[in-house]
Amino acid sequence: MNNIILIEAIEAISEGFSLYDAEDKLIVCNSRYKELFASHADALVPGTSFETILRTATERGLINDAEGRRDAWIEERLARHHAPRETHVQRRSDGRWIHVSERKLASGGVVAIYADITEQIVAKNVIEKQKVHLDAALENISHGICMFDATQRLIVCNKRYADLYGLTNEETKPGTTLRAILEHRIASGQAPDDHRSYIDDRINEVSANKPYQTTNKLRDGRYVFVKHRPMADGGWVATHEDVTELKQHEAELAAARDAADEANRTKSSFLANMSHELRTPLNAIIGYSEILQEDAADKDDKESIDDLRKIESAGRHLLGLINNILDLSKIEAGKMDVFIEKVDIQALIKEVLSIVKPLADKSENAIEVICPAGIGSFRSDQTKVKQCLLNLMSNANKFTSKGTLTLTVAREDISRVCFRVSDTGVGMTKEQLGRLFQAFSQADVSTTKRFGGTGLGLAITKHFCNMLGGDVTVESTPGTGSTFIIKLPDQGVVAPAAVDSPAPVPAAAADGRATVLVVDDDPSVRSLLARTLEKEGYRVISAANGVEALALAREHRPQAITLDVMMPKLDGWGALKQLKADAELREIPVIMVTVLNERGMAIPLGAADFVTKPVDRQRLTAILREHCVNPSSASILVVEDNLPTREVLCRSLESMGYAAYAAVNGRDGLDWLANHPTPSLILLDLMMPEMDGFEFLRELRKQPAFVDVPVIVVTAKELTVEDVRMLSGQTDGIIAKDQAYLTELAAAVRGRLAQQPAHAAERVIN
Amino acid sequence: MAKILLVEDNEMNRDMLSRRLVRNGYEVSIAMDGQQGVDMALSERPDLILMDMSLPVIDGWEATRRVRANDATRQIPVIALTAHAMAGDREKAMEAGCDDYDTKPVEITRLLGKIAALLKPMAA
Numbered sequence: 001m002n003n004i005i006l007i008e009a010i011e012a013i014s015e016g017f018s019l020y021d022a023e024d025k026l027i028v029c030n031s032r033y034k035e036l037f038a039s040h041a042d043a044l045v046p047g048t049s050f051e052t053i054l055r056t057a058t059e060r061g062l063i064n065d066a067e068g069r070r071d072a073w074i075e076e077r078l079a080r081h082h083a084p085r086e087t088h089v090q091r092r093s094d095g096r097w098i099h100v101s102e103r104k105l106a107s108g109g110v111v112a113i114y115a116d117i118t119e120q121i122v123a124k125n126v127i128e129k130q131k132v133h134l135d136a137a138l139e140n141i142s143h144g145i146c147m148f149d150a151t152q153r154l155i156v157c158n159k160r161y162a163d164l165y166g167l168t169n170e171e172t173k174p175g176t177t178l179r180a181i182l183e184h185r186i187a188s189g190q191a192p193d194d195h196r197s198y199i200d201d202r203i204n205e206v207s208a209n210k211p212y213q214t215t216n217k218l219r220d221g222r223y224v225f226v227k228h229r230p231m232a233d234g235g236w237v238a239t240h241e242d243v244t245e246l247k248q249h250e251a252e253l254a255a256a257r258d259a260a261d262e263a264n265r266t267k268s269s270f271l272a273n274m275s276h277e278l279r280t281p282l283n284a285i286i287g288y289s290e291i292l293q294e295d296a297a298d299k300d301d302k303e304s305i306d307d308l309r310k311i312e313s314a315g316r317h318l319l320g321l322i323n324n325i326l327d328l329s330k331i332e333a334g335k336m337d338v339f340i341e342k343v344d345i346q347a348l349i350k351e352v353l354s355i356v357k358p359l360a361d362k363s364e365n366a367i368e369v370i371c372p373a374g375i376g377s378f379r380s381d382q383t384k385v386k387q388c389l390l391n392l393m394s395n396a397n398k399f400t401s402k403g404t405l406t407l408t409v410a411r412e413d414i415s416r417v418c419f420r421v422s423d424t425g426v427g428m429t430k431e432q433l434g435r436l437f438q439a440f441s442q443a444d445v446s447t448t449k450r451f452g453g454t455g456l457g458l459a460i461t462k463h464f465c466n467m468l469g470g471d472v473t474v475e476s477t478p479g480t481g482s483t484f485i486i487k488l489p490d491q492g493v494v495a496p497a498a499v500d501s502p503a504p505v506p507a508a509a510a511d512g513r514a515t516v517l518v519v520d521d522d523p524s525v526r527s528l529l530a531r532t533l534e535k536e537g538y539r540v541i542s543a544a545n546g547v548e549a550l551a552l553a554r555e556h557r558p559q560a561i562t563l564d565v566m567m568p569k570l571d572g573w574g575a576l577k578q579l580k581a582d583a584e585l586r587e588i589p590v591i592m593v594t595v596l597n598e599r600g601m602a603i604p605l606g607a608a609d610f611v612t613k614p615v616d617r618q619r620l621t622a623i624l625r626e627h628c629v630n631p632s633s634a635s636i637l638v639v640e641d642n643l644p645t646r647e648v649l650c651r652s653l654e655s656m657g658y659a660a661y662a663a664v665n666g667r668d669g670l671d672w673l674a675n676h677p678t679p680s681l682i683l684l685d686l687m688m689p690e691m692d693g694f695e696f697l698r699e700l701r702k703q704p705a706f707v708d709v710p711v712i713v714v715t716a717k718e719l720t721v722e723d724v725r726m727l728s729g730q731t732d733g734i735i736a737k738d739q740a741y742l743t744e745l746a747a748a749v750r751g752r753l754a755q756q757p758a759h760a761a762e763r764v765i766n
Numbered sequence: 767m768a769k770i771l772l773v774e775d776n777e778m779n780r781d782m783l784s785r786r787l788v789r790n791g792y793e794v795s796i797a798m799d800g801q802q803g804v805d806m807a808l809s810e811r812p813d814l815i816l817m818d819m820s821l822p823v824i825d826g827w828e829a830t831r832r833v834r835a836n837d838a839t840r841q842i843p844v845i846a847l848t849a850h851a852m853a854g855d856r857e858k859a860m861e862a863g864c865d866d867y868d869t870k871p872v873e874i875t876r877l878l879g880k881i882a883a884l885l886k887p888m889a890a
Contacts, residue, residue, distance in 0.1 A: 275849070280776060280778075287778070287782035319871070341857075604837065612887075622863075
């Protein structure tokens with residue numbers, strides 16, 4: 001072989017190459033070798049002995065390992081050189097690491113190959129350091145953590161993990177299989193159960209390569225929360241957290257909450273019982289004195305009548321006080337309900353006047369009423385409004401004598417009603433006005449002495465007005481008189497007057513409203529019933545006689561039918577018989593509109609119920625509801641932590657004909673959604689404990705099933721621009737809980753639901 | 767003379783009310799709990815039932831529902847007597863099938879008016 005070619009070949013080797021002969025003299029070496037001896041490459045002359053080269057290197061301080069022990073090192077090196085077995089690594093003084101590989105040749109010479117492995121060493125050190133850091137981090141985590149590779153072998157775990165499951169160091173050696181670890185756990189009782197399937201189940205779970213989390217109960221009663229996350233390389237990492245204490249706290253909290261609920265129930269029943277206990281004897285006092293007065297009147301015993309009247313009066317007075325105290329207790333306990341219904345304003349005024357007039361006459365006060373004839377009705381809590389008006393009127397009467405009491409009623413705008421009670425009595429100073437609506441403080445002590453009373457009535461009036469979404473205010477001039485003003489919102493959108501056009505052939509109700517077929521030969525009755533039912537939220541179709549009724553029933557399959565008895569062609573009974581005979585129509589509840597005489601016939605013939613003319617709206621609605629005919633299949637979830645607000649909202653929704661459900665905070669709302677059919681709409685408060693409205697929205701929209709559920713936010717929070725921006729993309733409206741918000745809310749709810757796609761109608765009504 | 771069934775568990779209320787009803791020309795029979803009320807509605811077939819809502823055995827709402835459920839007694843008008851006009855009670859009474867309601871303490875003139883209104887068509 002050509003020497004030049006060999007030399008070229010040796011030069012091409014990337015490691016340092018040197019060849020010594022049988023006398024240990026250098027034959028040849030390559031440039032790389034010389035580079036590695038940089039500073040004294042001059043010593044590397046062919047013919048130089050290896051020992052000389054070594055001496056030169058050490059004298060010049062090239063080899064770190066030789067420092068301070070030159071001769072010893074040279075001896076060791078020479079020994080290795082002459083009888084090479086393993087490779088070794090040298091540390092050079094310039095910090096480099098050289099890997100030396102030598103081989104004795106058959107000819108007696110030695111080939112020595114030197115490679116600079118500094119970078120590998122450095123990399124190795126970095127890895128080592130990282131491992132140290134990682135271990136420190138893992139050991140510092142309070143959870144147990146373990147990492148497995150794609151073959152289900154343990155890569156690393158921390159001590160906490162081992163301790164959690166009573167595993168030894170040996171059992172948690174890197175490389176241990178998952179199966180082995182699980183078996184150890186079962187053996188030491190640290191697994192949920194010891195069925196064989198546990199291991200296979202776990203392995204399947206892990207093989208699914210999906211993230212999951214779960215809480216396991218171990219056999220010793222501890223709870224461990226496991227969070228499993230696959231890694232990109234096919235392995236996974238899992239954290240194991242001992243949540244036993246947490247669970248205990250949860251249990252304690254649940255118990256505390258149950259105890260609170262129980263206490264709450266006890267309070268409610270106490271109030272109810274107290275109410276009953278206090279009123280019953282008083283009713284007896286009042287009732288018997290009335291009876292005795294009647295007996296005395298028969299005997300013309302005027303003296304007794306006088307005495308008895310005083311007893312009756314004292315009894316009524318006491319009853320009034322007790323009612324006030326109980327009302328206030330109820331309000332303060334948060335147990336006062338609001339019941340929204342249609343309130344006929346003129347009828348209400350009439351009732352109030354009938355009670356107040358006798359009192360006014362006694363004080364020689366005149367009463368003036370200013371109420372426009374067509375003022376109509378509004379939706380609110382009738383009992384409470386009446387109580388407020390009675391309170392104001394009787395107060396006005398109490399502080400006035402030989403004067404005038406004026407009651408003015410007017411509509412503020414389409415959605416608000418204003419009641420003003422004025423008197424020409426003593427009036428109040430600014431100071432007195434300040435204390436006015438607080439319970440137990442009448443204007444001042446002297447007032448109590450002069451005028452009597454406890455000061456509770458006004459406090460109750462104010463509470464009631466607030467609960468109904470309105471307020472009561474007062475203006476007064478000492479010596480001239482006072483005016484109290486109650487403003488209340490109309491809590492239901494009053495539908496614009498329905499145009500009296502003949503009923504067109506209606507399309508199927510895609511908005512989920514229930515349909516009622518009204519059958520009556522009298523067109524005015526038909527349109528009256530139609531308006532009434534539509535106001536309740538039903539969709540109405542009508543027929544003028546029995547024949548038409550059957551045809552329309554077959555075509556439209558209404559949810560209920562009202563059937564007039566006296567009709568031409570086919571009278572009500574005939575129509576009823578035919579409806580019940582038709583297999584497809586038999587199930588539709590039929591309500592006969594009849595006169596009392598015929599009550600006995602209706603039920604045996606198959607009617608569901610009956611009403612008498614003129615039809616009482618309440619009765620008809622009650623009957624329809626009884627037969628599961630609700631106006632709308634729309635259901636609404638109210639997420640609101642404040643009890644009175646929640647109840648007001650639910651009641652309002654129910655009075656509009658929707659099914660309302662309630663949740664007390666965001667978490668509760670999510671739980672409800674997980675366990676019930678999706679509602680048509682969600683009303684969402686923002687400020688709630690545990691999980692607020694913002695977070696609820698985030699969680700809600702994460703789930704594909706709920707991405708499209710309309711949400712209307714109802715909040716008292718002052719929203720920042722940021723808030724509004726965040727909410728606008730995710731909600732269908734934001735209603736501020738100010739004074740008249742219920743009207744606005746009703747309109748928003750109806751509006752949003754009207755946009756609802758047809759899926760709402762799929763819900764089964766029954 | 768029209769017959770009224772008064773279902774009321776409180777002795778004094780019973781006494782006061784029945785005396786005043788009799789004074790005003792009605793024949794009065796008494797039941798002291800809800801079940802008895804239902805039974806007597808069936809056995810006596812009164813022209814009208816005054817039903818106190820809070821009763822022992824079964825309450826006034828349930829008793830009314832049962833009276834309504836029985837064909838034989840379905841058509842008897844029922845006036846619910848509720849305490850302190852709690853609005854929720856009123857609605858509940860109507861839903862149970864009552865024809866009208868009145869509040870306790872009873873104002874006799876008002877109650878007599880309601881009774882007369884419900885009994886009037888009978889006269890026809």
